[in-house]
Amino acid sequence: MSLDAIRRVVEDRLGFDAEALGESVLGTAVTERRKAVGVADLSSYADRLKRDAQEFQALAELLVVSETWFYRGGEVFPYLARRVAAVIGTGRVFRALCVPCSSGEEPYSLAIALSEANLPPAGWEIDAVDVSPRAVAAARLAEYREFSFRQCPAWVRDRYFQRTERGWDLSREVRERVRFRVGNVLATPPTNPPGYDLILCRNLLIYLTPNARQRVVDGLTAQLVPDGWIGVGHAEPSAFAGRPFRPVGPAEHFLFSRSAVGANAVPRIEPSKLPVPVSAPLPPTCPSPRPVSNPTPPEPPKAEGPNLACARCLADAGQLAQAIAECQSVLGTAGPSVDAYLLLGVLHQARGELGLASDTFRRALYLDPNHAEALTHAMLLSEAAGRLEQADSFRARLARVAAGDRP
Ligand SMILES: C[S@@+](CC[C@H](N)C(=O)[O-])C[C@H]1O[C@@H](n2cnc3c(N)ncnc32)[C@H](O)[C@@H]1O
Known part of the structure; x- marks a missing residue:
């Protein structure tokens, strides 16, 4: 069998x-x-x-792949703090959900950014959920190794952690601000009434089947307040195809605001026609998932010559510059390919190099004018840059692809 x-x-x-x-x-x-x-x-x-x-x-x-680190996505956390301040300013308590939270680095990063912004503690709450009891136990313990700070500004560790023999202990004030629980995002019933102002669901959708991705986004949407935001990972924006969301904030933060269905909604694509996100899942040549308690960084696979599997591994480990170099070598040796351009575009976008990202998605579209994921990225980037006519043109092309009407 x-x-x-x-x-x-x-x-x-x-x-x-x-x-x-x-x-x-x-x-x-x-x-x-x-x-x-x-x-x-x-x-x-x-x-x-x-x-x-x-x-x-x-x-x-x-x-499960438990890969995570403090301040992953960097500037997104101070940016979110400004949104929290605006909501608190209306007299409401800001509620955030972080799912999946893995071993806690992401929700704690948010808590640290909100503390840094001097927001009143009574004004915000953070819930955090992960399917792995081991990850949630590690999150509650809040003792971290050096590897958890691999892309984190030094002041964060110096200000909020204490050095111990085992590593770094998070301060009690921050630890107490996050409520952790074990839960499966596919099975968790929506809160009633729906109440989250922000849901961070980063770096999970890439591992899911198209149907599961749709179910997760449906479930999370049902848990958002009407103008709530969802943040996803850099390879995941295509999950919003066909949904009443619009991109908000700098494009490299991958944030979407719930809004009424209208001209700005991304056209709907049947789950079976959705593209597989470009950076995941880990290819078989990649190291197997690292246990939560293991502080050793995964080694990218050693292969003969440059290859995209290696670039994806580097991207998943947050080594964006090396991943870009690997993609460029692949393009240099194997010649142009949609997959390489797509991954390269996503990596440029994740580094905030939006002009380069746009150019790269266009190259992918030159090779395959109907590529739904490249069209989605190009449309969202044009919209974020205020090039609305161009965004509309990509949206119309995407709608034709979604309708199965290949120009
Ligand atoms: C790559 S980590 C992402 C952590 C964090 N969001 C980040 O971006 O750094 C993926 C996490 O998803 C969790 N996970 C996988 N399937 C899940 C599910 N169905 N429900 C909740 N968590 C899940 C895994 O246990 C793992 O901790």
């Missing part, structure tokens, strides 16, 4: 695109768990997974 039945359970419950996750990642995890519980064959293990929630959890821990 193959892994198919197990793959279906994983896709159904976690939404993971198990096929793209790599036969070897799933296969290795299943072998490890079968050994641990003493189940000899795949079919019995598949049955066990369906009825034993604890065993499913144990397998999930081996599949």
Whole structure:
């Protein structure tokens, strides 16, 4: 028997695109768990997974990618602090949800930015959710290794952490500002009444099947206040295709505001026609997911010559400049390709190099004028730059592609 039945359970419950996750990642995890519980064959293990929630959890821990660090996306946190100040100014308490929160670096970064902005503590609340009990336990413990600060301004660590023998302990004032819980974003019922002003859902959608991505965005949208914001990772804006959202703030922050459906909504695309986001999931040649407690950075795969898998690994580890260099080498050696231009464009955008990002998406569109993800990126960048006519033209092209009407 193959892994198919197990793959279906994983896709159904976690939404993971198990096929793209790599036969070897799933296969290795299943072998490890079968050994641990003493189940000899795949079919019995598949049955066990369906009825034993604890065993499913144990397998999930081996599949999740817990990669995160403080101030990931840098300037987005001070930018969000300004939004929080504006909402508090109206007399409302600002409520944020961070899902997935992994080992806590992201929600704590938000809490630190809000403390830095001297916002009244009674004016804001942060909830944080992750499917991995191990990650949530690490988040509650709030003891971090050097690796968690790999792209974080030094003053953050100096001001809010204390050096210990094990690493760095987060100050109690910040720790107490975030409420953590274990939860599956695919299964969590919306709060009633919906009440989040901001949901950060970064670097999860890239690992999901198109259907799961749609379900997650539907569920999160239902939890937002009418003018609430959602923040996603740099490779994830295409999840907003067809939704009543418009980009807000600098394009490199990947923030979207909920708004009435209208001219600015991104045209709807059926889940099956949605492009697979460019930077994920990790290709099979990449290192397997790093356990939360392991402070060692993953090594990008050693391959002969430049390749996109390596560029994606570097991007996932936050090494954007190296990832760009790798993409450029791929283009130099293998020649132009849509995938390489798309990844390069996303990387430029993540670094705030918006002119370069626009040019690069155009190159991708030159090779494939109907590429939905390239069209989405190009449209959002034009809109963010105030080039509304150009944005409309990309939107119209995207609508034609969505309708299956390929020009
Ligand atoms: C790459 S980390 C992203 C953390 C953080 N948002 C960031 O961008 O740095 C992905 C996290 O998603 C969590 N995760 C995966 N599937 C999930 C699900 N269905 N519900 C909630 N969390 C999930 C994993 O446990 C992992 O901690």
